[in-house]
Amino acid sequence: MKKQRIIGVFDSGVGGLTVMKEILEQVLDVRIVYFGDTARVPYGNRSREELIRFGEEIVTFLIGQGAEVIVVACNSSSATALPFLRERFDVPMIGMVEPGARYAVEKTIAGRIGLIATETTVRSKAYSGAVSRALAKGSLPKDSTLRESWQHGEQPIALVKAQGCPLFVPLIEAGLAESEQALGIAKTYLAPLKAAGVDTLILGCTHYPFLEPVLNEILGEDVLIVDPAKAVVKELENLLKHLDEWERSGLLESPPALGKKPWRVRYYVSGDPELFRQVGNTLLQEPIGQVEQVVLGE
Template sequence: MGQRMIGMFDSGVGGLTVMKEILAQLPDVQIIYFGDTARVPYGNRSREELIHFGEEIISFLIHQGAEAIVVACNTSSANAVPVLKEYYNLPLIGTIEPGARAAVQATATGNIGLIATEATVRSKAYSSAVRRVLTKGILPKKTELREAWQKGGHSIELVKAQACPLFVPLVEAGLSHSPEARGIARTYLAPIQEAQVDALILGCTHYPFLAPVIREILGEEITLVDPAQAMVEELKEVLEQLGHNQEKGQEMNKTSNHHRFFVSGDPVLFEQVGNTLLPGQIHSVKQVSWHQ
């Protein structure tokens, strides 16, 4: 297929959890990553701001040579991607529908939970996506629940969405495993426990950094759903189509397998925190300023 160049962006280091999954399954792609660390967190931003940020970053990534964009940010995916898809003539892969699809397939009771930023919870994008994937015929793997739902005898829905505004700042500061993180997580996760969910969507790409703490509090019986895996499946389909189109055109330029990293804030902090997830893979981070 030849090497493809993929653009990715997030409000900060969170999107690296998606990048890790992409590299595990698609080691030959070259990734241009943008972390908007000067404007993190996105969770308290307006829809208009998120669309504006997305325009700036996607245009930058296209200028860098990106052939497809992975929006590795749930807040942007929920609020901005539906609009941004109309602006750009290249594939944009968001987190919402892949995450909803994975949660529906994972639940055994029909009770799905969500932890996310305030903006993602407010958008109700995941609730809508759960209903949408069910109407597309994507159903739970558990036979009893699937059959009960098809007969109209059991609901499958997002029963509790919990905003966790302090999670992103904790991760960005490198405090994912701190006592503060554990205390804050216990408070946020109490309503999730009360709702008796059995599949919990990690509705922010920063949250897998906190997965050990979340797992410690909730126990093994709750499935943590990371949309990243389902996103990679969608990316594979996009790359296949890009490869098919390439065969009809000219041979693409060969590039090195060196990933590039850009941030709008502190490159040193990004490198330090990012390398806790992708050891030794993040270096030469460049800072980009939108304003002269």
């Protein structure tokens, strides 16, 4: 029987649940240890130094729980702290930015990509650079007309507008993703993107998929919404295949056998466990079991 690998997933709060859900639905032979840093949410106004320190603390905890792969299910951390964390720890890590940028390049039909994200992610310009790198490394639009126009230098493909949305995460963490308040704020944030004529919109924060009904209502059918979580799952699947190959070749030790008691997900938070469980249940529309509080950084 194939041993299930343990994946560590972390975010500033409930947003990473969107990534976790994609993983659970598409990757069967894994278990997940989820950490939501709810005592320090939001991350969108944090400095690079803070996000590196938070990331070190959380990754250390997740490795202690048996995690063999870390998914940084937070765009702010992916955009600023991930390169440092990869140098600091030996476990493979997957962030949100590079997979999300590649996915947007493949999906755009007019070459005008937009981004909504936290202010930290927007300031980092990580997605703009990642779009350019995706094209340089051979990722191309599936739309043949745009692909050929770009290859002949006739049509640019770029991130043309990035919009910071600082109020989105607090709204979602408060369970107000489908409220009239969220709709009004979203209209304000999306106006510059509509004016820029974007045809593809990257959700540059793992909280934002919970707002998709609101975003679709405002943007209409002409703008494709890209959730990087879908691309992250594909990258995770490829990584797990490599780990299995390395294990069979003797280059990697086999993962330890898990306990007899079955579990699929274990939830940990730095803040209020009950609030996380209540909001998570509402957003996922399925029950979250026990949530344990772990205080880091003391």
